[in-house]
Amino acid sequence: MYQARRPSRSEFIPIRHLDYHVRVWGEPSTDRPPLVLVHGWMDVAASWQFMVDAMGEDRPIIAPDWRGFGLTRGPATDNYWFPDYLADLDALLDHYASDQPIDLVGHSMGGNVVMVYAGVRPQRIRRLVNLEGFGMPATRPAQAPGRYAQWLDELKALRRGDMDLKAYDSLDGVARRLMKTNPRLTEDKARWLAGEWAQPDDQGQWRILGDPAHKVVNAQLYRLDEVQEVFARITAPLLSVTASDDSLGQWWKGRYTLEEYRQRLKVVPDLREAHLDDAGHMLHHDQPQALARLIETFLA
Template identity: 55%
Template sequence: MTPSRSEFITVRGLRTHVRHWGREGAPLIFMVHGWMDVGASFQFIVDDLAGDWHVIAPDWRGFGLTERAPGDTYYFPDYLGDLDAMLDHYSPDGPVNLLGHSMGGNIVGLYAGVRPERVRRLINLEGFGMKATRPEQAPAHYARWLDGLRQSVPLRTYPSLAAVAARLQKTNPRLSDRRAAFLAPHWSAPNDAGQFEILGDPAHKKAGPVLYRVEEVMACWSAITAPVLWVEAEHTNMWEWLGPKEQARAEVDRRLGHLQQVQTAMMADAGHMLHHDQPAALARLIEGFL
Protein backbone atom coordinates (compact mmCIF):
# COMPACT_ATOMS: atom_id res chain seq x y z
CA MET A 1 0.00 0.00 0.00
CA THR A 2 1.09 3.56 -0.69
CA PRO A 3 2.21 5.03 2.65
CA SER A 4 0.24 7.94 4.06
CA ARG A 5 0.78 10.50 6.77
CA SER A 6 -1.68 12.26 9.03
CA GLU A 7 -1.81 15.78 10.31
CA PHE A 8 -4.26 17.86 12.29
CA ILE A 9 -5.16 21.42 11.40
CA THR A 10 -7.73 23.82 12.83
CA VAL A 11 -10.62 24.40 10.43
CA ARG A 12 -13.18 26.96 11.54
CA GLY A 13 -12.50 26.19 15.17
CA LEU A 14 -12.51 22.38 14.88
CA ARG A 15 -9.48 20.11 15.15
CA THR A 16 -9.53 18.45 11.74
CA HIS A 17 -7.73 15.29 10.64
CA VAL A 18 -6.19 15.30 7.16
CA ARG A 19 -4.49 12.37 5.42
CA HIS A 20 -1.79 12.81 2.76
CA TRP A 21 -0.32 10.47 0.17
CA GLY A 22 2.45 11.18 -2.31
CA ARG A 23 5.03 13.88 -2.83
CA GLU A 24 4.64 17.39 -1.47
CA GLY A 25 4.73 19.72 -4.44
CA ALA A 26 3.29 17.18 -6.89
CA PRO A 27 0.01 18.02 -8.67
CA LEU A 28 -2.75 18.06 -6.07
CA ILE A 29 -5.90 15.94 -5.95
CA PHE A 30 -8.20 16.83 -3.07
CA MET A 31 -10.53 13.90 -2.25
CA VAL A 32 -13.52 14.15 0.11
CA HIS A 33 -15.47 11.21 1.49
CA GLY A 34 -19.14 10.45 1.90
CA TRP A 35 -21.52 10.00 4.82
CA MET A 36 -20.28 7.70 7.61
CA ASP A 37 -16.94 7.27 5.87
CA VAL A 38 -13.39 8.59 6.40
CA GLY A 39 -10.56 10.02 4.32
CA ALA A 40 -8.57 6.77 4.55
CA SER A 41 -11.30 5.22 2.41
CA PHE A 42 -9.44 6.49 -0.69
CA GLN A 43 -6.37 4.35 0.04
CA PHE A 44 -7.22 1.80 -2.65
CA ILE A 45 -7.57 4.41 -5.41
CA VAL A 46 -4.26 5.98 -4.36
CA ASP A 47 -2.57 2.57 -4.54
CA ASP A 48 -3.54 2.32 -8.22
CA LEU A 49 -2.60 5.83 -9.33
CA ALA A 50 0.26 5.60 -11.82
CA GLY A 51 1.34 9.25 -11.85
CA ASP A 52 3.11 11.58 -9.47
CA TRP A 53 0.36 13.08 -7.30
CA HIS A 54 -0.12 14.63 -3.90
CA VAL A 55 -3.49 13.36 -2.64
CA ILE A 56 -5.12 15.08 0.34
CA ALA A 57 -8.18 13.56 2.01
CA PRO A 58 -9.67 15.12 5.17
CA ASP A 59 -12.15 13.61 7.58
CA TRP A 60 -15.27 15.80 7.55
CA ARG A 61 -16.43 17.36 10.82
CA GLY A 62 -17.89 14.72 13.09
CA PHE A 63 -16.34 11.81 11.15
CA GLY A 64 -13.15 9.85 11.62
CA LEU A 65 -10.58 11.63 13.76
CA THR A 66 -11.97 15.12 13.17
CA GLU A 67 -13.60 16.86 16.11
CA ARG A 68 -17.37 16.76 16.42
CA ALA A 69 -19.28 19.97 15.87
CA PRO A 70 -20.91 21.67 18.86
CA GLY A 71 -24.68 21.50 19.04
CA ASP A 72 -27.03 18.79 17.91
CA THR A 73 -27.38 19.36 14.13
CA TYR A 74 -25.00 19.24 11.17
CA TYR A 75 -25.79 21.91 8.59
CA PHE A 76 -24.77 21.21 5.00
CA PRO A 77 -23.40 24.72 4.31
CA ASP A 78 -20.81 24.10 7.03
CA TYR A 79 -19.15 21.52 4.80
CA LEU A 80 -18.74 24.20 2.12
CA GLY A 81 -17.19 26.52 4.70
CA ASP A 82 -14.82 23.78 5.86
CA LEU A 83 -13.81 22.90 2.30
CA ASP A 84 -13.19 26.55 1.45
CA ALA A 85 -10.96 26.94 4.50
CA MET A 86 -9.01 23.75 3.74
CA LEU A 87 -8.39 24.72 0.12
CA ASP A 88 -7.21 28.14 1.26
CA HIS A 89 -4.80 26.32 3.59
CA TYR A 90 -3.41 23.79 1.10
CA SER A 91 -3.72 25.60 -2.24
CA PRO A 92 -4.05 29.34 -1.63
CA ASP A 93 -2.60 30.36 -4.98
CA GLY A 94 -4.29 28.11 -7.51
CA PRO A 95 -7.28 25.92 -8.42
CA VAL A 96 -7.32 22.24 -7.45
CA ASN A 97 -8.45 18.93 -8.86
CA LEU A 98 -11.42 18.15 -6.63
CA LEU A 99 -13.04 14.72 -6.14
CA GLY A 100 -15.99 13.81 -3.94
CA HIS A 101 -17.86 10.59 -3.25
CA SER A 102 -21.56 10.43 -2.36
CA MET A 103 -22.17 13.16 0.25
CA GLY A 104 -18.73 14.47 -0.67
CA GLY A 105 -19.81 14.54 -4.32
CA ASN A 106 -22.77 16.69 -3.39
CA ILE A 107 -20.49 19.03 -1.45
CA VAL A 108 -17.94 19.46 -4.25
CA GLY A 109 -20.70 19.98 -6.81
CA LEU A 110 -22.09 22.88 -4.82
CA TYR A 111 -18.64 24.27 -4.06
CA ALA A 112 -17.51 24.21 -7.70
CA GLY A 113 -20.46 26.43 -8.59
CA VAL A 114 -20.00 28.78 -5.66
CA ARG A 115 -16.22 29.09 -6.10
CA PRO A 116 -15.66 28.17 -9.77
CA GLU A 117 -12.24 29.83 -9.84
CA ARG A 118 -10.98 27.43 -7.14
CA VAL A 119 -11.63 24.21 -9.10
CA ARG A 120 -9.47 23.05 -12.03
CA ARG A 121 -11.31 19.80 -12.69
CA LEU A 122 -14.18 18.18 -10.79
CA ILE A 123 -14.85 14.48 -10.25
CA ASN A 124 -18.23 13.48 -8.80
CA LEU A 125 -18.55 9.86 -7.71
CA GLU A 126 -22.22 9.04 -7.15
CA GLY A 127 -23.13 12.48 -5.79
CA PHE A 128 -26.67 12.35 -7.17
CA GLY A 129 -28.27 14.61 -4.58
CA MET A 130 -31.49 13.96 -2.75
CA LYS A 131 -35.10 13.69 -3.84
CA ALA A 132 -36.69 17.02 -4.75
CA THR A 133 -38.94 18.53 -2.09
CA ARG A 134 -41.88 20.95 -2.10
CA PRO A 135 -42.35 23.99 0.18
CA GLU A 136 -45.52 22.51 1.67
CA GLN A 137 -43.41 19.71 3.16
CA ALA A 138 -41.64 22.21 5.43
CA PRO A 139 -43.98 22.09 8.49
CA ALA A 140 -43.77 18.31 8.83
CA HIS A 141 -40.04 18.36 8.13
CA TYR A 142 -39.36 20.95 10.84
CA ALA A 143 -41.53 18.91 13.23
CA ARG A 144 -39.48 15.80 12.48
CA TRP A 145 -36.30 17.73 13.23
CA LEU A 146 -37.73 19.01 16.53
CA ASP A 147 -38.79 15.49 17.51
CA GLY A 148 -35.28 14.27 16.72
CA LEU A 149 -33.74 16.81 19.09
CA ARG A 150 -35.47 15.03 21.97
CA GLN A 151 -34.06 11.63 21.07
CA SER A 152 -30.64 10.05 21.33
CA VAL A 153 -29.43 7.94 18.43
CA PRO A 154 -26.64 5.69 19.69
CA LEU A 155 -24.42 3.92 17.22
CA ARG A 156 -23.99 0.18 17.57
CA THR A 157 -20.72 -1.08 19.08
CA TYR A 158 -18.75 -4.15 18.02
CA PRO A 159 -16.66 -6.61 20.08
CA SER A 160 -13.63 -6.62 17.77
CA LEU A 161 -12.10 -5.18 14.64
CA ALA A 162 -13.04 -8.42 12.89
CA ALA A 163 -16.67 -7.70 13.75
CA VAL A 164 -16.34 -4.17 12.36
CA ALA A 165 -14.85 -5.60 9.15
CA ALA A 166 -17.73 -8.06 8.92
CA ARG A 167 -20.17 -5.17 9.30
CA LEU A 168 -18.50 -3.34 6.42
CA GLN A 169 -18.77 -6.44 4.26
CA LYS A 170 -22.44 -6.85 5.17
CA THR A 171 -23.11 -3.39 3.78
CA ASN A 172 -20.86 -4.03 0.77
CA PRO A 173 -20.57 -7.74 -0.12
CA ARG A 174 -18.00 -6.88 -2.82
CA LEU A 175 -15.52 -5.66 -0.19
CA SER A 176 -12.61 -8.10 0.08
CA ASP A 177 -11.34 -9.42 3.40
CA ARG A 178 -8.07 -7.52 2.96
CA ARG A 179 -9.75 -4.21 2.27
CA ALA A 180 -12.28 -4.67 5.07
CA ALA A 181 -9.45 -5.43 7.51
CA PHE A 182 -7.66 -2.24 6.42
CA LEU A 183 -10.74 -0.05 6.77
CA ALA A 184 -11.95 -1.38 10.14
CA PRO A 185 -9.37 0.42 12.36
CA HIS A 186 -9.88 3.66 10.42
CA TRP A 187 -13.65 3.39 10.65
CA SER A 188 -13.80 2.58 14.38
CA ALA A 189 -11.94 2.89 17.68
CA PRO A 190 -12.13 1.08 21.05
CA ASN A 191 -14.05 2.75 23.87
CA ASP A 192 -13.39 2.49 27.62
CA ALA A 193 -15.37 -0.75 27.77
CA GLY A 194 -13.22 -2.37 25.11
CA GLN A 195 -15.97 -2.26 22.48
CA PHE A 196 -15.32 -0.74 19.06
CA GLU A 197 -17.34 2.38 18.26
CA ILE A 198 -17.89 3.78 14.80
CA LEU A 199 -16.01 7.06 14.31
CA GLY A 200 -19.04 9.10 13.39
CA ASP A 201 -21.11 11.48 15.48
CA PRO A 202 -24.57 9.91 16.02
CA ALA A 203 -26.06 13.33 15.33
CA HIS A 204 -25.35 12.68 11.64
CA LYS A 205 -28.18 10.15 11.67
CA LYS A 206 -30.77 12.77 12.60
CA ALA A 207 -32.77 14.68 10.03
CA GLY A 208 -31.68 18.26 9.47
CA PRO A 209 -34.22 21.08 9.61
CA VAL A 210 -33.81 22.37 6.03
CA LEU A 211 -35.49 20.82 3.00
CA TYR A 212 -33.35 19.74 0.03
CA ARG A 213 -33.96 22.50 -2.53
CA VAL A 214 -32.93 20.90 -5.78
CA GLU A 215 -33.32 23.99 -7.97
CA GLU A 216 -30.91 25.90 -5.73
CA VAL A 217 -28.45 23.04 -6.16
CA MET A 218 -28.96 23.11 -9.93
CA ALA A 219 -28.26 26.85 -9.96
CA CYS A 220 -24.88 26.04 -8.40
CA TRP A 221 -24.24 23.23 -10.88
CA SER A 222 -25.04 25.61 -13.75
CA ALA A 223 -22.34 27.98 -12.48
CA ILE A 224 -19.58 25.32 -12.61
CA THR A 225 -16.94 26.27 -15.18
CA ALA A 226 -14.55 23.33 -14.63
CA PRO A 227 -14.81 20.18 -16.72
CA VAL A 228 -16.72 17.52 -14.77
CA LEU A 229 -16.26 13.74 -14.68
CA TRP A 230 -19.50 12.14 -13.46
CA VAL A 231 -19.13 8.48 -12.42
CA GLU A 232 -21.95 6.11 -11.50
CA ALA A 233 -21.80 2.49 -10.37
CA GLU A 234 -23.59 -0.23 -12.32
CA HIS A 235 -25.08 -1.75 -9.16
CA THR A 236 -25.65 1.37 -7.10
CA ASN A 237 -28.43 1.50 -4.52
CA MET A 238 -28.69 5.27 -4.68
CA TRP A 239 -31.97 5.02 -6.57
CA GLU A 240 -33.53 4.39 -3.16
CA TRP A 241 -33.02 8.09 -2.38
CA LEU A 242 -34.61 9.33 -5.58
CA GLY A 243 -37.62 7.08 -6.16
CA PRO A 244 -38.42 4.32 -8.70
CA LYS A 245 -35.42 3.65 -10.93
CA GLU A 246 -36.96 4.77 -14.24
CA GLN A 247 -38.21 8.00 -12.69
CA ALA A 248 -34.92 8.53 -10.87
CA ARG A 249 -32.90 7.96 -14.07
CA ALA A 250 -34.82 10.69 -15.83
CA GLU A 251 -34.26 13.06 -12.89
CA VAL A 252 -30.51 12.35 -12.77
CA ASP A 253 -30.23 13.00 -16.50
CA ARG A 254 -32.15 16.26 -16.03
CA ARG A 255 -29.69 17.32 -13.37
CA LEU A 256 -26.71 16.42 -15.53
CA GLY A 257 -28.11 18.77 -18.16
CA HIS A 258 -27.18 21.68 -15.88
CA LEU A 259 -23.45 20.92 -16.20
CA GLN A 260 -21.66 22.87 -18.93
CA GLN A 261 -18.85 20.37 -19.59
CA VAL A 262 -19.55 16.84 -18.37
CA GLN A 263 -18.05 13.46 -19.21
CA THR A 264 -20.07 10.53 -17.86
CA ALA A 265 -18.91 7.01 -17.05
CA MET A 266 -20.51 3.86 -15.69
CA MET A 267 -18.33 1.68 -13.44
CA ALA A 268 -19.06 -1.99 -14.16
CA ASP A 269 -19.27 -4.59 -11.39
CA ALA A 270 -19.39 -1.94 -8.65
CA GLY A 271 -21.87 -0.74 -6.07
CA HIS A 272 -22.15 2.66 -4.43
CA MET A 273 -18.72 2.22 -2.77
CA LEU A 274 -17.13 2.07 -6.20
CA HIS A 275 -13.79 3.33 -4.86
CA HIS A 276 -13.62 0.10 -2.83
CA ASP A 277 -15.04 -2.20 -5.51
CA GLN A 278 -13.10 -1.10 -8.61
CA PRO A 279 -10.24 1.17 -7.49
CA ALA A 280 -7.89 0.24 -10.35
CA ALA A 281 -10.43 1.00 -13.07
CA LEU A 282 -11.47 4.17 -11.26
CA ALA A 283 -7.84 5.30 -10.89
CA ARG A 284 -7.29 4.90 -14.65
CA LEU A 285 -10.47 6.86 -15.37
CA ILE A 286 -9.47 9.65 -12.98
CA GLU A 287 -5.95 10.00 -14.36
CA GLY A 288 -7.19 9.99 -17.94
CA PHE A 289 -9.59 12.80 -17.09
CA LEU A 290 -7.00 14.85 -15.20
Protein backbone atom coordinates in the same frame (compact mmCIF):
# COMPACT_ATOMS: atom_id res chain seq x y z
CA MET B 1 -4.61 -7.80 6.17
CA TYR B 2 -4.39 -5.40 3.23
CA GLN B 3 -0.98 -3.73 2.83
CA ALA B 4 -1.06 -0.14 1.60
CA ARG B 5 1.28 0.52 -1.32
CA ARG B 6 1.36 4.27 -0.62
CA PRO B 7 0.86 4.77 3.14
CA SER B 8 -0.52 8.13 4.20
CA ARG B 9 0.56 10.40 7.01
CA SER B 10 -1.75 12.31 9.34
CA GLU B 11 -1.84 16.06 9.74
CA PHE B 12 -4.04 18.13 12.03
CA ILE B 13 -4.75 21.70 10.95
CA PRO B 14 -6.95 24.41 12.51
CA ILE B 15 -10.09 24.98 10.47
CA ARG B 16 -13.00 27.06 11.77
CA HIS B 17 -12.33 26.35 15.46
CA LEU B 18 -11.88 22.62 14.79
CA ASP B 19 -8.74 20.48 14.77
CA TYR B 20 -9.17 18.98 11.32
CA HIS B 21 -7.56 15.62 10.53
CA VAL B 22 -6.19 15.28 7.00
CA ARG B 23 -4.64 12.25 5.29
CA VAL B 24 -1.70 13.20 3.08
CA TRP B 25 -0.05 11.10 0.39
CA GLY B 26 3.16 12.33 -1.23
CA GLU B 27 5.04 15.55 -0.75
CA PRO B 28 3.89 19.11 -1.55
CA SER B 29 4.77 20.22 -5.07
CA THR B 30 5.45 23.68 -6.42
CA ASP B 31 4.48 22.44 -9.90
CA ARG B 32 1.04 21.04 -9.15
CA PRO B 33 -1.52 21.64 -6.41
CA PRO B 34 -2.77 18.57 -4.55
CA LEU B 35 -5.51 16.27 -5.73
CA VAL B 36 -8.25 16.65 -3.10
CA LEU B 37 -10.47 13.67 -2.23
CA VAL B 38 -13.52 14.10 0.04
CA HIS B 39 -15.42 11.17 1.50
CA GLY B 40 -19.11 10.48 2.02
CA TRP B 41 -21.50 10.12 4.95
CA MET B 42 -20.35 7.79 7.75
CA ASP B 43 -17.02 7.26 6.01
CA VAL B 44 -13.44 8.42 6.62
CA ALA B 45 -10.55 9.80 4.57
CA ALA B 46 -8.65 6.50 4.79
CA SER B 47 -11.43 4.98 2.67
CA TRP B 48 -9.57 6.32 -0.41
CA GLN B 49 -6.48 4.19 0.24
CA PHE B 50 -7.30 1.43 -2.27
CA MET B 51 -7.84 3.92 -5.08
CA VAL B 52 -4.74 5.92 -4.16
CA ASP B 53 -2.70 2.70 -4.28
CA ALA B 54 -4.05 1.99 -7.77
CA MET B 55 -3.09 5.39 -9.20
CA GLY B 56 -0.13 5.47 -11.55
CA GLU B 57 0.85 9.09 -11.01
CA ASP B 58 2.66 9.85 -7.77
CA ARG B 59 1.18 13.30 -7.22
CA PRO B 60 0.42 14.91 -3.83
CA ILE B 61 -3.02 13.94 -2.51
CA ILE B 62 -4.95 15.17 0.50
CA ALA B 63 -8.17 13.82 2.01
CA PRO B 64 -9.84 15.30 5.10
CA ASP B 65 -12.00 13.58 7.67
CA TRP B 66 -15.12 15.76 7.56
CA ARG B 67 -16.19 17.38 10.85
CA GLY B 68 -17.60 14.73 13.18
CA PHE B 69 -16.10 11.82 11.21
CA GLY B 70 -12.86 9.88 11.63
CA LEU B 71 -10.31 11.75 13.72
CA THR B 72 -11.88 15.19 13.23
CA ARG B 73 -13.94 15.85 16.31
CA GLY B 74 -17.18 17.64 15.65
CA PRO B 75 -18.30 20.81 17.40
CA ALA B 76 -20.57 20.68 20.43
CA THR B 77 -23.77 20.27 18.45
CA ASP B 78 -26.79 18.00 18.06
CA ASN B 79 -27.06 18.31 14.26
CA TYR B 80 -24.96 19.20 11.22
CA TRP B 81 -25.59 21.74 8.46
CA PHE B 82 -24.57 21.30 4.85
CA PRO B 83 -23.08 24.80 4.33
CA ASP B 84 -20.47 24.04 6.99
CA TYR B 85 -18.88 21.47 4.67
CA LEU B 86 -18.49 24.18 2.03
CA ALA B 87 -16.82 26.54 4.49
CA ASP B 88 -14.56 23.76 5.82
CA LEU B 89 -13.47 22.86 2.29
CA ASP B 90 -12.84 26.51 1.46
CA ALA B 91 -10.55 26.87 4.49
CA LEU B 92 -8.84 23.56 3.70
CA LEU B 93 -7.97 24.77 0.19
CA ASP B 94 -6.69 28.07 1.61
CA HIS B 95 -4.26 26.03 3.70
CA TYR B 96 -3.07 23.50 1.11
CA ALA B 97 -3.49 25.16 -2.28
CA SER B 98 -3.58 28.93 -1.74
CA ASP B 99 -5.00 30.39 -4.95
CA GLN B 100 -4.02 27.49 -7.24
CA PRO B 101 -6.96 25.78 -8.99
CA ILE B 102 -7.18 22.17 -7.81
CA ASP B 103 -8.53 18.84 -8.99
CA LEU B 104 -11.41 17.85 -6.70
CA VAL B 105 -13.05 14.45 -6.25
CA GLY B 106 -16.06 13.75 -4.01
CA HIS B 107 -17.95 10.56 -3.20
CA SER B 108 -21.62 10.37 -2.15
CA MET B 109 -22.21 13.16 0.38
CA GLY B 110 -18.77 14.46 -0.57
CA GLY B 111 -19.90 14.44 -4.21
CA ASN B 112 -22.80 16.70 -3.26
CA VAL B 113 -20.41 19.03 -1.44
CA VAL B 114 -17.97 19.35 -4.35
CA MET B 115 -20.76 20.00 -6.85
CA VAL B 116 -22.09 22.94 -4.85
CA TYR B 117 -18.61 24.20 -3.99
CA ALA B 118 -17.55 24.16 -7.65
CA GLY B 119 -20.53 26.34 -8.54
CA VAL B 120 -19.89 28.78 -5.70
CA ARG B 121 -16.10 28.96 -6.13
CA PRO B 122 -15.66 28.06 -9.83
CA GLN B 123 -12.27 29.76 -10.06
CA ARG B 124 -10.77 27.33 -7.53
CA ILE B 125 -11.49 24.11 -9.47
CA ARG B 126 -9.52 22.86 -12.51
CA ARG B 127 -11.20 19.44 -12.86
CA LEU B 128 -14.19 18.08 -10.92
CA VAL B 129 -15.19 14.44 -10.32
CA ASN B 130 -18.48 13.41 -8.72
CA LEU B 131 -18.74 9.76 -7.64
CA GLU B 132 -22.41 8.98 -7.02
CA GLY B 133 -23.14 12.29 -5.31
CA PHE B 134 -26.79 12.28 -6.36
CA GLY B 135 -28.33 15.00 -4.24
CA MET B 136 -31.79 14.46 -2.81
CA PRO B 137 -35.34 14.12 -4.16
CA ALA B 138 -37.01 17.38 -5.13
CA THR B 139 -39.22 18.87 -2.43
CA ARG B 140 -42.32 21.08 -2.24
CA PRO B 141 -42.90 24.01 0.17
CA ALA B 142 -45.85 22.11 1.64
CA GLN B 143 -43.36 19.61 3.10
CA ALA B 144 -41.71 22.25 5.30
CA PRO B 145 -43.96 21.93 8.41
CA GLY B 146 -43.51 18.17 8.51
CA ARG B 147 -39.74 18.45 7.98
CA TYR B 148 -39.33 20.85 10.89
CA ALA B 149 -41.42 18.56 13.08
CA GLN B 150 -39.30 15.56 12.04
CA TRP B 151 -36.15 17.51 12.88
CA LEU B 152 -37.43 18.37 16.37
CA ASP B 153 -38.49 14.76 16.98
CA GLU B 154 -35.10 13.42 15.90
CA LEU B 155 -33.28 15.86 18.18
CA LYS B 156 -35.27 14.40 21.09
CA ALA B 157 -34.48 10.87 19.92
CA LEU B 158 -30.78 11.76 19.82
CA ARG B 159 -30.91 13.05 23.42
CA ARG B 160 -32.56 9.80 24.53
CA GLY B 161 -29.77 7.80 22.92
CA ASP B 162 -32.11 6.23 20.38
CA MET B 163 -29.82 7.23 17.50
CA ASP B 164 -26.53 6.00 18.95
CA LEU B 165 -24.32 4.01 16.63
CA LYS B 166 -23.94 0.29 17.32
CA ALA B 167 -20.80 -0.87 19.13
CA TYR B 168 -18.93 -4.04 18.15
CA ASP B 169 -17.09 -6.51 20.35
CA SER B 170 -14.02 -6.79 18.13
CA LEU B 171 -12.24 -5.53 15.03
CA ASP B 172 -13.55 -8.62 13.24
CA GLY B 173 -17.09 -7.59 14.16
CA VAL B 174 -16.56 -4.23 12.47
CA ALA B 175 -15.06 -5.94 9.42
CA ARG B 176 -18.05 -8.30 9.17
CA ARG B 177 -20.36 -5.28 9.33
CA LEU B 178 -18.52 -3.67 6.43
CA MET B 179 -18.66 -6.86 4.38
CA LYS B 180 -22.39 -7.26 5.07
CA THR B 181 -23.03 -3.74 3.81
CA ASN B 182 -20.80 -4.29 0.77
CA PRO B 183 -20.57 -7.96 -0.30
CA ARG B 184 -17.88 -7.09 -2.87
CA LEU B 185 -15.48 -6.00 -0.12
CA THR B 186 -12.81 -8.65 0.42
CA GLU B 187 -11.87 -9.76 3.92
CA ASP B 188 -8.35 -8.30 3.81
CA LYS B 189 -9.67 -4.88 2.79
CA ALA B 190 -12.53 -5.06 5.30
CA ARG B 191 -10.14 -5.75 8.19
CA TRP B 192 -7.88 -2.88 7.10
CA LEU B 193 -10.82 -0.47 6.77
CA ALA B 194 -12.28 -1.57 10.10
CA GLY B 195 -9.18 -0.31 11.90
CA GLU B 196 -9.61 3.11 10.27
CA TRP B 197 -13.40 3.25 10.52
CA ALA B 198 -13.65 2.40 14.24
CA GLN B 199 -11.66 2.50 17.48
CA PRO B 200 -11.98 0.64 20.81
CA ASP B 201 -13.38 2.55 23.79
CA ASP B 202 -12.31 2.22 27.43
CA GLN B 203 -14.44 -0.92 27.78
CA GLY B 204 -12.89 -2.57 24.71
CA GLN B 205 -15.97 -2.06 22.54
CA TRP B 206 -15.23 -0.95 18.99
CA ARG B 207 -17.13 2.23 18.10
CA ILE B 208 -17.64 3.81 14.70
CA LEU B 209 -15.77 7.11 14.25
CA GLY B 210 -18.89 9.07 13.41
CA ASP B 211 -21.01 11.44 15.48
CA PRO B 212 -24.58 10.06 15.76
CA ALA B 213 -25.82 13.65 15.36
CA HIS B 214 -25.10 13.18 11.63
CA LYS B 215 -28.19 10.96 11.54
CA VAL B 216 -30.52 13.87 12.38
CA VAL B 217 -32.43 15.02 9.30
CA ASN B 218 -31.69 18.44 7.84
CA ALA B 219 -34.29 20.89 9.08
CA GLN B 220 -34.43 22.67 5.72
CA LEU B 221 -35.81 21.22 2.52
CA TYR B 222 -33.60 20.35 -0.45
CA ARG B 223 -34.28 23.19 -2.90
CA LEU B 224 -33.72 21.80 -6.38
CA ASP B 225 -34.17 25.21 -8.04
CA GLU B 226 -31.32 26.63 -5.96
CA VAL B 227 -29.10 23.63 -6.66
CA GLN B 228 -29.66 23.92 -10.39
CA GLU B 229 -28.64 27.59 -10.33
CA VAL B 230 -25.41 26.60 -8.57
CA PHE B 231 -24.67 23.73 -10.98
CA ALA B 232 -25.09 26.05 -13.96
CA ARG B 233 -22.19 28.16 -12.67
CA ILE B 234 -19.67 25.31 -12.61
CA THR B 235 -16.93 26.15 -15.10
CA ALA B 236 -14.60 23.17 -14.56
CA PRO B 237 -15.02 20.06 -16.70
CA LEU B 238 -17.12 17.61 -14.68
CA LEU B 239 -16.83 13.81 -14.72
CA SER B 240 -19.88 12.14 -13.20
CA VAL B 241 -19.31 8.45 -12.40
CA THR B 242 -22.09 6.00 -11.52
CA ALA B 243 -21.89 2.32 -10.59
CA SER B 244 -23.66 -0.63 -12.19
CA ASP B 245 -25.71 -1.21 -9.03
CA ASP B 246 -28.55 1.32 -8.92
CA SER B 247 -28.14 2.54 -5.34
CA LEU B 248 -30.43 5.47 -5.98
CA GLY B 249 -33.29 3.19 -6.96
CA GLN B 250 -32.71 1.03 -3.88
CA TRP B 251 -32.78 4.02 -1.55
CA TRP B 252 -35.68 6.03 -2.91
CA LYS B 253 -37.97 3.34 -4.40
CA GLY B 254 -38.97 5.45 -7.39
CA ARG B 255 -39.19 8.80 -5.57
CA TYR B 256 -35.94 9.84 -7.23
CA THR B 257 -34.28 8.03 -10.14
CA LEU B 258 -30.95 7.91 -11.98
CA GLU B 259 -32.64 9.44 -15.01
CA GLU B 260 -33.74 12.43 -12.93
CA TYR B 261 -30.18 12.79 -11.63
CA ARG B 262 -28.78 12.78 -15.16
CA GLN B 263 -31.31 15.42 -16.21
CA ARG B 264 -30.15 17.66 -13.38
CA LEU B 265 -26.54 17.44 -14.56
CA LYS B 266 -27.41 18.77 -18.02
CA VAL B 267 -27.19 22.35 -16.76
CA VAL B 268 -23.43 21.85 -16.13
CA PRO B 269 -21.68 23.46 -19.14
CA ASP B 270 -18.88 20.86 -19.56
CA LEU B 271 -20.16 17.41 -18.59
CA ARG B 272 -18.72 13.94 -19.14
CA GLU B 273 -20.38 10.79 -17.78
CA ALA B 274 -18.91 7.35 -17.06
CA HIS B 275 -20.21 4.04 -15.74
CA LEU B 276 -18.35 1.38 -13.74
CA ASP B 277 -19.37 -2.25 -14.14
CA ASP B 278 -19.46 -4.73 -11.25
CA ALA B 279 -19.56 -1.95 -8.67
CA GLY B 280 -21.92 -0.65 -6.02
CA HIS B 281 -22.12 2.70 -4.27
CA MET B 282 -18.66 2.21 -2.68
CA LEU B 283 -17.13 2.05 -6.14
CA HIS B 284 -13.72 3.20 -4.88
CA HIS B 285 -13.65 -0.02 -2.84
CA ASP B 286 -15.18 -2.29 -5.47
CA GLN B 287 -13.19 -1.21 -8.54
CA PRO B 288 -10.23 0.91 -7.35
CA GLN B 289 -8.02 0.12 -10.36
CA ALA B 290 -10.69 0.88 -12.96
CA LEU B 291 -11.75 4.03 -11.12
CA ALA B 292 -8.16 5.24 -10.75
CA ARG B 293 -7.58 4.84 -14.50
CA LEU B 294 -10.82 6.64 -15.29
CA ILE B 295 -10.03 9.58 -13.02
CA GLU B 296 -6.38 9.91 -14.07
CA THR B 297 -7.33 9.89 -17.75
CA PHE B 298 -9.88 12.63 -17.12
CA LEU B 299 -7.50 14.74 -15.04
CA ALA B 300 -4.84 14.50 -17.73
